[in-house]
Amino acid sequence: MSPAPAARSGEQVPPIAEAAHITKRYGETVALNDAGITIRPGETHALVGRNGAGKSTLVSILTGLQAPDEGEVRFGGDASPRLADRDAWRERVACVYQKSTIIPELTVAENLFLNRHDRGGLKLISWQTLRRKAAELLDTWSVDVDVRRPAGELDVEQRQFVEIARALSFGARFIILDEPTAQLDGAAIARLFTRIRTLQEQGVTFLFISHHLQEIYEICDMVTVFRDARHILTTTVAELPHAELVAAMAGEATGLQEPSTRQAVPAAAPVLLGVRGLSAGDVYREVDFDVRAGEIVGLAGAGGSGKTEVAETVAGLRAADSGTVEVDGRRPRPGSVPSALAAGVGFVPRDRHQQGFVPMMSIADNATMTIPERLGGGGFISNRRRDGLAAKMIDNLAIKTPGPELPVMGLSGGNQQKVVMARALANDPRLLVLITPTAGVDVRSKEFLLGKVEEIADAGTGVVIASDELDDLRLCDRLLVMFQGRIVAEMAAGWHDHEVVAAMEGVDLDA
Amino acid sequence: MPDTKTAESPPTGARPPGGGGLRAGRIPIARLRDFALIPAVIVIAIVGQIVNPIFLQGDNLINILQTMSEISLLVLAQTVILVTGKMDLSLESTFGLAPGIAAWLTVAVGSGAGLGLLSGGWSIPITLAVGALIGAVNALFIVRFGLNGFIVTLGMLIVLRGLLTGISGGQTFFNLPESMLYLGSTLWFGVPVSIFLCLALFIVGIVILGFTRFGRALYAIGGNLDAARAAGIRTDRVLWIALISASLLAALGGLLLSGRLASVAAAQGDGAIFTVFAAAVIGGVSLNGGKGTMFGAFTGILLLYMIQNVLTLAGVPAQWIEALNGAIILIALVLSRLTGGKAQE
Numbered sequence: 001m002s003p004a005p006a007a008r009s010g011e012q013v014p015p016i017a018e019a020a021h022i023t024k025r026y027g028e029t030v031a032l033n034d035a036g037i038t039i040r041p042g043e044t045h046a047l048v049g050r051n052g053a054g055k056s057t058l059v060s061i062l063t064g065l066q067a068p069d070e071g072e073v074r075f076g077g078d079a080s081p082r083l084a085d086r087d088a089w090r091e092r093v094a095c096v097y098q099k100s101t102i103i104p105e106l107t108v109a110e111n112l113f114l115n116r117h118d119r120g121g122l123k124l125i126s127w128q129t130l131r132r133k134a135a136e137l138l139d140t141w142s143v144d145v146d147v148r149r150p151a152g153e154l155d156v157e158q159r160q161f162v163e164i165a166r167a168l169s170f171g172a173r174f175i176i177l178d179e180p181t182a183q184l185d186g187a188a189i190a191r192l193f194t195r196i197r198t199l200q201e202q203g204v205t206f207l208f209i210s211h212h213l214q215e216i217y218e219i220c221d222m223v224t225v226f227r228d229a230r231h232i233l234t235t236t237v238a239e240l241p242h243a244e245l246v247a248a249m250a251g252e253a254t255g256l257q258e259p260s261t262r263q264a265v266p267a268a269a270p271v272l273l274g275v276r277g278l279s280a281g282d283v284y285r286e287v288d289f290d291v292r293a294g295e296i297v298g299l300a301g302a303g304g305s306g307k308t309e310v311a312e313t314v315a316g317l318r319a320a321d322s323g324t325v326e327v328d329g330r331r332p333r334p335g336s337v338p339s340a341l342a343a344g345v346g347f348v349p350r351d352r353h354q355q356g357f358v359p360m361m362s363i364a365d366n367a368t369m370t371i372p373e374r375l376g377g378g379g380f381i382s383n384r385r386r387d388g389l390a391a392k393m394i395d396n397l398a399i400k401t402p403g404p405e406l407p408v409m410g411l412s413g414g415n416q417q418k419v420v421m422a423r424a425l426a427n428d429p430r431l432l433v434l435i436t437p438t439a440g441v442d443v444r445s446k447e448f449l450l451g452k453v454e455e456i457a458d459a460g461t462g463v464v465i466a467s468d469e470l471d472d473l474r475l476c477d478r479l480l481v482m483f484q485g486r487i488v489a490e491m492a493a494g495w496h497d498h499e500v501v502a503a504m505e506g507v508d509l510d511a
Numbered sequence: 512m513p514d515t516k517t518a519e520s521p522p523t524g525a526r527p528p529g530g531g532g533l534r535a536g537r538i539p540i541a542r543l544r545d546f547a548l549i550p551a552v553i554v555i556a557i558v559g560q561i562v563n564p565i566f567l568q569g570d571n572l573i574n575i576l577q578t579m580s581e582i583s584l585l586v587l588a589q590t591v592i593l594v595t596g597k598m599d600l601s602l603e604s605t606f607g608l609a610p611g612i613a614a615w616l617t618v619a620v621g622s623g624a625g626l627g628l629l630s631g632g633w634s635i636p637i638t639l640a641v642g643a644l645i646g647a648v649n650a651l652f653i654v655r656f657g658l659n660g661f662i663v664t665l666g667m668l669i670v671l672r673g674l675l676t677g678i679s680g681g682q683t684f685f686n687l688p689e690s691m692l693y694l695g696s697t698l699w700f701g702v703p704v705s706i707f708l709c710l711a712l713f714i715v716g717i718v719i720l721g722f723t724r725f726g727r728a729l730y731a732i733g734g735n736l737d738a739a740r741a742a743g744i745r746t747d748r749v750l751w752i753a754l755i756s757a758s759l760l761a762a763l764g765g766l767l768l769s770g771r772l773a774s775v776a777a778a779q780g781d782g783a784i785f786t787v788f789a790a791a792v793i794g795g796v797s798l799n800g801g802k803g804t805m806f807g808a809f810t811g812i813l814l815l816y817m818i819q820n821v822l823t824l825a826g827v828p829a830q831w832i833e834a835l836n837g838a839i840i841l842i843a844l845v846l847s848r849l850t851g852g853k854a855q856e
Contacts, residue, residue, distance in 0.1 A: 086743055101741055103734035105801035106727075114731055114742040117724055124722040 014077030016041045016174045016205050017062060017093060022071035024057050031057040035231040036071065037207075037224050039174065044196060044206040046216040046237065049226035050249055050468075050501070055209055058226070059176055062207075064089035075174075087170075094167030095176040096160055098183070104152025109134035111151045112166050141165045142198070157188040161195065168204065175199075176207040181215055182304055185282075193219050211302045213245060213507045227251055242507050243498070250470075250501040262454065262493070265295040265477055272431050272462035273314065278323035283309045284485040287323070291431065291462040296453065298476035299466040302504045306485040308350055308435055311466035315347035315433045316340030317355075328430045341370055346429030348420050348437050356420035359409035363401055364390035366408050367422040393422040398448060414445025421449060431462045438472055450475055468504065470497055547795060548810035551846070555817045563824040571820070573702060577771070579816040580709035581606075581695075583809065584764030585780075585787045586794075587716050588757035590808040593791055594720065595753055596733035596800025597653060600664040602761040602787065604671035605645045606780030609762030610769040611675045613637040613691065614684035622686045624679045631688025635766065638691075642762025645671065646755035654750045668784070676777050684775040695770020705767045712760070716805040729753060733800025789840040790815050814843065 017039045024032040032054045039045045049055050060066045062073060064083055073080040081088035102111045110117070112134045120126035134147040143161040145154065154162065160180055167175050177196075181189045196206055196219055208220055216223055217237060225232040225248040232248050273291040278284065284306030291297045301307035312318045314325055319335030332339040340347070349355035357366040367390050368375060374389070376382040390404035397418045401411060408419050417437070424432060434453065438446040454475050457463045465472055473479055481489040481503040489503040559566035585602050592599045613634040618625025629637070645667070652663040697704045720726040728749045731739035740746050769775045788798075794811025796803025818839050822832055 086741070101735070101738045103731050103738050103801065105734040106730060110727065114739070115724060115728065115744045117727060119724070124718065125724065125727065127722075 013041060015039055015074075016076055017207075018074045019058065019062055019068075020071055020074070022058065022061060022068045022073075024054075024061065024066070024068050030229050032061075032068070033229040034071070035226060035229065037062075037231070037234070039205060039207055040222075041173075041205055042200065042203060043221040044200055044208055044219055046208050046210065046220035046223040047226065048210065048213065048216065048223060048245070048249060049232075053226040053249075054229040055226060056178075059095060059178060059207075059209070062176065063093055063095045090167075090170040090172060092172055093174045093176065094164075094170065094172040095178060096163045096167065096180060097178050100159055100163075102151045102154075102159060102163065104150065106151060107148055108138075108145055108151050108154070108162055109147035111162065112137060112147070112169065137169050138162070138165055141168060142195075156183045157191065160192065164195075164199075168199075173203055174205045174207070176209070178209050179211060180208075181210060181212060189215070211304070211505060213242070213505045216245075217242075225249055242502070246498050246502045246505070246507060249505075250497045262296075262457075262475065262477060265292050269293045269295065272328050273464065274324075274326040275310070275314065276324045276326075278310065278313060278320045278325065280309065280313065280318070280320045282485060284482070287482075287487055289480055289487065291464055293430075293460045293462055294457055295478070296457045296463040296465065296476045298473040298479040299464060299482060300468060300473055300479055300500055300504055301466075301482035302468055304484075305482040305504070307466040307468075307482045310482070311433050311435050311464060312350070314340075314431075314464065315345055315349075317347075317349070341427055344427070344430035346370075346424035346427060346432045348417075348424045348432075348434040350435040351439075352417055352420045357408045357416065357423070360407050362390075362405045362407055363394065363399065363411070363419055363422075364404035366419050367393050367404075368426055370423055371426045389426070390422075393426065396425075397422050397452065412442070412445075414441045414449075417441050417445065417449060421452065425456070429461060431464070432456060433464045433466075434472075435466045436469065436472070437465065437467070438469060446471065470500060473500070545795070545804050545806050546810075548793070548807065548814055551843075552810060552814055552817065555814065555821060559817065559821040559824065562821055566821065566824055571824075573706065575813075575816050575820050576706045576709070577703045579812055580703070580705040581764045581768040581771070582783055582786060583709050583790075583812045584712065584760050584767070585783060586790045586808050586812045587712060587805065588760035588764075589784075589787050590791050590794075590796050590803065590805055591716070591720070591729065591753050591760075592757050593796045593798060594729045594733050594800060594803060595750060596736070597660040597750070597754070598664065598788075598798070599649060599660065599754065599757055600784055601645065601649060601667035601671055602664075602757060603780040603782070603784040604668045604675070605642055605758050605761040606765040606768070606783060607775070607778070608671045608675045608765075609638045609641040609645070610634075610691065610765040611679060611684065611775045611777075611779065612641050613766075614687055614769070614775045615678045617688050617691075618684050618686055623682050623684050625684060625686075631690055634688050634691045638762050638766045639759060642759040643755050645762075646758030647751075649758065650751045650754040653754065654747050672781070675779075679775070679777045681777050683777065685773070687769060687773060687775070691766065692770045692773055695767045696773070703771075705771065708763075708767070713805060713809050720805050725749065725752070730801055733797075733802070735801075786812075786815065786836075786840075789843075793840070793843045815839070 015038045020036045021034050022032050022036055023030070023034055035054060035058065037047065037058065047055055047058070061068050064080065067083055075092040103114070109131045113130055117125040118129040118133060120129065131147050138145055138147065141164070143165050145158050145162060151159070151162070164175060180192060184192060200206065208216070210216060220237050222234065223237045223240060223245065224234040225245065227249060269292040271290045272293050275287055275289050278287040287310050289297065299307040299311060309318065313320050316332055316335060316337040316339060324331060325334070327340070327343040327345055330343045332343040332345070364386050368386050372381065375386045387404045394401060394404060399415050399418045399422070401415065408416055411419065432453070437453070438449055441449065450472065453463055465476060467473055477493055479491040479495060479500065480487050481491070481500060483503065483506045491499065556567065565571050585606060588602055589599060615624060616626055616629045616637060617631050617634045619627040649664060649667060652658045653660045694704050694708065699707060720729065728739065728744045731742065731744055732746050732749060736746060765780060768779060790812035791803070791808050792798065793814065794803065794809070795807035819832065819836065822835055827835065
């Protein structure tokens with residue numbers, strides 16, 4: 001095991017970066033609550049936590065994009081520069097984000113030296129010098145990319161290396177990698193790790209953020225766990241068994257988990273959804289599962305596991321490369337939402353703001369969007385019939401509104417999600433597909449929505465819930481866990497949180 | 512899990528250094544794209560020569576360059592703005608209004624709508640000042656208030672055109688002061704000044720866009736605004752300068768045309784913006800920003816005017832030129848799409 005570099009260099013050396021007692025609020029939400037992290041020179045430090053743990057907020061505070069409400073950031077023992085002094089921040093810390101910060105139309109060389117081009121006589125840019133210096137820079141850090149290529153032509157791996165080299169060229173020796181492996185294949189990940197180790201020898205310190213715990217054991221010295229906006233623990237990776245790490249991320253069982261009151265689905269219940277051999281490129285492979293009438297099946301998985309895409313394929317939002325989806329004995333045309341609707345699929349999409357509703361249209365318009373044929377004949381819509389239907393839905397789902405004519409954007413998050421649910425239920429679906437149905441919803445609405453799902457299942461509808469929120473998945477009769485595009489585990493109701501989290505993160509608890 | 516970090520990692524120099532051998536002597540494709548229209552220009556020149564032997568004679572070439580010199584300044588201006596990912600429709604109205612206001616203030620009373628308030632010497636400063644002011648108003652709306660550039664400049668296009676109609680009473684200003692005529696009508700070595708001016712400005716444009724930090728900042732802003740800001744570029748200031756310079760260039764272009772025609776018509780520049788956009792896009796400038804060069808834009812407008820000249824020489828009736836012009840623009844776009852390989856943005 002690699003010793004913690006702190007021990008090598010002695011405790012006197014100040015941490016290269018330190019955030020202490022950071023609190024950050026966005027309105028009502030507390031993104032960080034008296035949390036902190038200390039990163040010593042030369043180590044590769046992992047930051048892990050489930051969605052909403054506060055990782056992204058910490059990164060934006062550590063890179064000077066946001067100021068904390070309380071607490072302070074120090075670099076090498078000194079106070080952090082002013083927020084406006086971008087150059088000073090860039091000399092201390094750099095972050096390679098998942099979202100690219102290169103300009104695709106410009107060449108690699110120009111991206112490396114943007115706004116600090118080399119200039120010759122008359123203050124004109126000397127492209128030759130620029131290219132030479134860019135090539136030298138990439139050579140120094142052993143990045144094998146032609147600097148004349150437009151940066152947009154680079155693949156994710158090359159782009160990351162270029163961004164790392166650019167960060168180093170500013171003088172920063174502390175680099176944050178925000179989920180660098182999320183879009184890479186296995187071989188590229190191995191090359192990235194080799195690169196990280198080489199740079200580490202050359203004195204570069206990394207903060208490594210990843211959803212894949214296995215990678216942390218492979219590459220990191222230290223690990224810090226955040227949960228629910230708080231700092232949970234910091235320790236050397238070598239001293240932390242897998243199970244404890246997962247437990248730290250998942251948290252203790254919070255209170256009593258209500259025992260499932262659901263009746264077992266009779267074995268004779270008809271199969272409503274049959275998914276066979278579904279594959280789509282790297283996104284998901286060979287996915288097989290059934291959902292019976294009255295059954296609630298969960299699709300669990302971290303971001304990028306393919307669970308969302310499988311659910312979207314069932315709903316007709318995307319088409320698979322191969323394999324079949326059979327709904328209630330029919331095969332809707334792949335990639336066709338109308339065909340899926342006609343087959344009896346109701347759908348709550350991933351992001352309600354993007355796919356769930358039209359914010360400026362009324363509740364009535366939004367809720368009845370999937371059933372224009374019931375609102376009148378010949379392509380015309382009867383407002384009376386529409387509002388009548390909508391009023392019933394508002395009643396049924398307890399949407400808090402003065403009336404059906406209110407634009408959806410005037411509602412709270414929970415009520416907006418109820419409108420999306422109403423839209424999904426409008427065509428009396430035989431199969432209901434929900435993706436992260438309670439994201440950004442208050443606790444009461446959450447309970448209500450999940451209760452509604454249960455009620456619908458009891459009435460004989462098949463339900464698929466794709467989510468990484470354990471709370472969404474508790475009511476499932478069966479849970480299918482996806483990892484890197486495949487179903488890796490199937491669990492009956494009554495699973496333990498840490499089992500599911502471990503499977504979602506691709507960790508073997510017995511290792 | 513690595514036991515020791517040193518054992519597993521290869522030494523820094525182990526990888527081949529950046530493929531240096533491959534790089535030498537290869538012409539980057541991006542360079543070739545700049546010259547994409549040159550073959551088309553040559554083909555049109557040959558066709559023109561076959562249609563009418565007058566085509567390649569000096570007088571005719573000067574004629575082509577002079578007639579395009581004014582509008583080419585609008586192309587120059589529009590290219591600067593398009594590269595940043597914005598657009599300015601109002602340039603065509605600035606093209607008319609700026610010299611229009613100069614004429615209004617300097618033309619003697621009794622001659623049309625002239626007020627005769629100022630002496631003729633003021634006409635050029637006024638033209639340029641009006642141009643800069645319009646650019647500043649555009650920038651105020653677009654950069655400061657964050658309004659959509661298309662709608663803002665569409666509004667400005669209508670307002671400015673209306674102002675020119677208002678001050679001129681819909682009539683044409685004649686009897687312009689000497690200084691307004693100079694740039695548009697004087698010959699140097701037998702070649703109109705406006706040609707020298709236009710070519711010189713394009714060369715300056717090529718240098719600025721290709722070889723200065725300011726020029727590269729325009730591309731960075733058009734390519735990825737957040738990344739440009741993150742690189743320390745003062746994006747707002749760059750946009751202000753771009754919008755003001757563009758209007759200034761449009762005013763100068765209007766001045767050239769007024770000088771050549773010795774008048775400012777109320778409709779000066781009306782409808783020119785469509786040709787300007789067509790020339791820029793044919794020349795490889797992306798409407799989405801971040802892509803295109805000044806040289807490409809120049810070949811775009813050159814090609815359009817050469818084709819127009821060939822049609823005239825071929826004796827195509829004037830009534831049909833408009834329709835043919837539109838068709839040519841569409842054909843040129845299809846061709847540049849086919850040769851460029853990527854979908855037009």
